[in-house]
Amino acid sequence: MLSIDKQGDTFLYRQVIDLIAENIDSGTLRPGDRLPSLRKMSKTAGVSIPTVRQAYVELERQRRVESRPQSGFYVRHRAGNDLVRPTRTKALKPVPLSGRSLMERVYDGVNDPDLVPLGIANPCMARPAAKTLHRSMKRVMARAEERSLGYASTLGEPTLRRQIAWHYLDTIGVQVEPERICITNGGQEALLLALRAVASAGDVIAVETPTYHGLLELIDSLGMLAVEVETCPEEGVTLADLVRTLDEHPVKACMFSTTLGNPLGVTMPDDDRRRLVRILEERDIPLIEDDVYGDLRFDGSRPVPAQFLGRKLRALTCGSFSKTAAPGYRIGWIVANQDIDEIARLKRAFSCSSGFLQQLTLADFMASGDYQRHLKALRPVLRRNAERMAALVAEHFPAETRTSRPLGGSVLWLELDRQVSAETLFDDAIEAGISIAPGHIFSPCDCYKNFIRLSFGHPWDERTDEAIRWLGQRVSQLVASQANGRHPKKGRP
Ligand SMILES: Cc1ncc(COP(=O)(O)O)c(C=O)c1O
Known part of the structure; x- marks a missing residue:
């Protein structure tokens, strides 16, 4: 496998890169191989460990390993092309929601057990x-026994709140x-309460x-x-676009997912989180942080929510067990650094309060160590x-x-050919027994007509x-049909 030329002009680490790349290209090293x-x-190549490390890090940067x-x-x-970075120079305008009826059809698809469920983000399943x-x-x-049938307190069962607090200490210190x-009825109620605490109609x-x-x-x-x-x-x-937006519009609050945002699956780097906190602190704008995917990075690392990176920031961090354990339990939470009474x-x-039995169950699940396992x-x-999904x-x-x-x-975001309407694809897919999420529903402007989100959480x-x-x-077929002006025949896969 190896032939390193120590006398040649090419850096040794480059030669290691080339060797690995050749073996990947020829299929000797296959996707998933260590x-x-x-x-x-x-030892085998006769070069130092730092040289090999340098080569591996470069291959990682090139996305080959x-x-x-x-x-x-x-x-x-093997996966296709990366998404391109946006390059907008003007802030967008605030707009009301559009595409409500499409959203309803998407939920119908998600709730149909006969469809292949690529439309719902349900990682724990x-x-x-x-x-x-x-x-x-x-x-x-x-x-x-009977106590578990009663009402929980408004803020939630103390043992569960203590377990959540411990989880923050244990995972991010x-x-x-x-x-x-x-404690709330899922992440959705957490977001609702947070919004209502800091903003009103018209904001x-x-x-x-x-x-x-x-x-x-x-x-x-x-x-x-x-x-x-x-x-x-x-x-x-x-x-930069956030600053532009804050300069041009009377923004009352920001609602961002700093870890594994849905649908992009992107995590904001730590330095940017700190800059975000400074920008919001300077303008005294509250941050509602949607952190429901925080525990689900593949490598187990847990970024620190922005709330814990600033002293003055007014922040409400929303979490949930829906993505990690049981969406049907409808248990989420808010950590509020200033607004807990509200x-x-x-x-x-x-x-009034959230399901008591579910709260007690999750507290036991966490305390037993089963949640971490x-x-x-x-x-x-x-x-x-x-x-597997990216390769397919x-x-x-x-x-x-x-x-x-x-x-x-648990989701992959796809940009299709400009000619393809994600809504048409959605309708065809439902007929073929597959649910997907069309790009339209992820934006109030019509920016994502040719995008879809596919879930691998099942x-x-x-x-x-x-x-x-x-x-x-x-x-x-849809791309080809644009050329000949005919919609392709429908049918099941
Ligand atoms: C980003 C994001 N936030 C919040 C929620 C709502 O979570 P829950 O099911 O706990 O209400 C979801 C669910 O899909 C989500 O994807």
Whole structure:
């Protein structure tokens, strides 16, 4: 395999890069294969360990391999083109929600159990924790009996709030007082309470673009307006565009997903988080941080929510067990550094409290260590699914298709040929027994008509392979039909 020329002009690390690349190109090293360890490669090639490391890091930068903590470097799965960075020079205007009827059709698709579920972001279903959660619930029923049938307190069961506080300390080393946590009915109610605490009807809320459609529906239902801030597929919210937007519009609050935003799957780097905090502190604008995917980075790393990076920032961080454990339990939370009394007042007014049995069950699930064990087992399944989906898209979709590179979570964001209407593809896919999420619903402006979001958060089977293959073929047919002016025939995969 190896022939390193130590006398030649080419740097040794470059030669190692070329050797690995040749072996990938020839198929000797296949997607998912582990590269030789640094030590082994250094021995076989007769070069130093730092030289091999330099080569591997460069290959990682080129996206040919990826490093996995405590495991080594692996050949990346073949995937198509990257999404392009946005390059807007003017801030967008605040607008009301459009495409409500399409959103309703998307939810119909998501709720139909007969469809291949590529339309819903449901990561924990890729490896359900049914048995361990059931065990926790049985323990709770045996212990708490009638008490578990009663009302929980407004802010939520103290044992669960303590477990959540401990989880922050354990994973990111920040101390959160349980008294600043309010348990909610899922992440969605957390976002609702947070919005109501800091803004009123008519106010302008800054959001990422594209952004989670549930957030847009919420903003709309409260009579507020969303203004979109340019979001880069690699770094998240573009801070220059944020400043421009704040200069031009009377933004009342920002609602951003700093970790694994939906649908881009992007995580804001730490330096940008600090700059974001400074920008908002200077203008005294509150941040509502949607952090429901925070625990789901494939490599297990847990970025620190922006709330904990500033002293003056008024921040409400929203979390949820829906993505990690059980969406049906409807349990989420808010960590509010200044507004907890107002959050408690709103929680009392809207829903009194959240399901007690579910709260006790999740507290037991966390205290037993099962939650951490479950996350540890779930992440590699999601990573494998993501790689498989990206590889299938690269194989079956037209070559111009661009895809996101999620480092966690459960969704892939695809930019299709400009000619393709994602709404048409959505309708055809439903008829063929597949649910997908068309790009329109992730923005109040019509910017994503030729984008779709596909979910890999479900147990993978042959139907999933078939569905992706069918979608790729249908996109190719739609592109061709633009040329001849005829819509292709419909049919099941
Ligand atoms: C980014 C984001 N935030 C919040 C939510 C709502 O979470 P929950 O199901 O806990 O209400 C979702 C669900 O899809 C989401 O994707």
